[in-house]
Amino acid sequence: MGKKPKVGFYGLTGxxxxxxxxxxCEDELVEL
Structure with a gap:
């Protein structure tokens, strides 16, 4: 059940x- 809440969270956030x-990703690219 540890992964299911994450999937639901991503689904709600969209x-x-x-x-x-x-x-x-942009922040990481800037650092590079």
């Missing part, structure tokens, strides 16, 4: 989760 991932 685009919000994708935007957070993009922001995190």
């Amino acid at each position: 685009c919000a989760g994708d935007l957070l991932n993009i922001i995190n």
Whole structure:
């Protein structure tokens, strides 16, 4: 059940989760 809540969380966030991932990737790219 540890992974199921995460899947539900991502499902509820939808685009919000994708935007957070993009922001995190941009921060990493800037550091590189």
